[in-house]
Amino acid sequence: MVKDKLAFIQNQIPGTVTLVAVSKTQTVSAIQDAYDFGQRVFGENKVQELADKYTLLPKDIKWHVIGHLQTNKVKYIAPFVTLIHSVDSLKLLQEINKQALNNERIIDCLLQFHIAQEETKFGLSIEEAQEFLDSIDFALLKNVRIVGIMGMASFTSDSNQVRGEFKTLKSIYDQLKSDYFSAENSFKEISMGMSGDFQLAIEEGSTIVRVGSSIFN
Numbered sequence: 336m337v338k339d340k341l342a343f344i345q346n347q348i349p350g351t352v353t354l355v356a357v358s359k360t361q362t363v364s365a366i367q368d369a370y371d372f373g374q375r376v377f378g379e380n381k382v383q384e385l386a387d388k389y390t391l392l393p394k395d396i397k398w399h400v401i402g403h404l405q406t407n408k409v410k411y412i413a414p415f416v417t418l419i420h421s422v423d424s425l426k427l428l429q430e431i432n433k434q435a436l437n438n439e440r441i442i443d444c445l446l447q448f449h450i451a452q453e454e455t456k457f458g459l460s461i462e463e464a465q466e467f468l469d470s471i472d473f474a475l476l477k478n479v480r481i482v483g484i485m486g487m488a489s490f491t492s493d494s495n496q497v498r499g500e501f502k503t504l505k506s507i508y509d510q511l512k513s514d515y516f517s518a519e520n521s522f523k524e525i526s527m528g529m530s531g532d533f534q535l536a537i538e539e540g541s542t543i544v545r546v547g548s549s550i551f552n
């Protein structure tokens with residue numbers, strides 16, 4: 336039962352950490368079950384699937400985009416998305432800004448960093464992030480707000496490896512906070528931790544965990 340698994344996960348997460356129930360590939364009725372049990376924050380990684388679920392499910396759900404986002408798809412989610420975890424280029428951020436403006440909104444975003452060993456995972460390096468945070472193009476964006484950072488650890492059973500990657504993400508956060516966002520109280524989020532590693536992530540300073548299979552499968 337979704338609600339028993341959800342309760343089991345919620346009990347392991349401190350009240351200060353946000354649980355994103357990752358509902359990609361799950362049915363509307365499974366999501367409704369989690370909703371009925373009180374869950375309000377859900378994460379999806381495909382724009383079309385997210386847009387469909389948005390129309391079918393209660394409107395007080397906070398929808399997070401957690402996967403790679405193509406610029407040409409931003410317009411479909413801009414009217415309602417709560418948080419985009421996966422900003423990995425200035426070009427994408429500029430498009431989010433444009434669509435946010437069209438919808439008369441300010442959209443909250445996280446910068447995604449590459450911390451895993453695998454080559455295939457998306458994300459910025461610290462140097463790339465510094466370059467775009469220093470740019471005039473970034474300073475001109477008034478309809479996006481960077482509220483923190485996100486990363487995915489390597490797929491490995493080596494918990495020392497995973498812990499080290501979470502420590503790296505935390506240190507990137509601390510550096511950006513002091514260099515760029517020390518005056519912004521809203522820059523406070525570190526999205527790290529999934530079903531297999533969220534306890535470790537919380538020990539290392541996570542403020543948002545993204546848990547899917549442990550809740551729904």
Ligand SMILES: *Cc1c(COP(=O)(O)O)cnc(C)c1O
Nearest residue numbers: 357401529530531545546547548
């Ligand atoms: C699927 C996914 C998750 C959830 O993974 P589980 O192992 O099912 O908890 C978290 N973050 C991202 C970016 C994902 O794509």
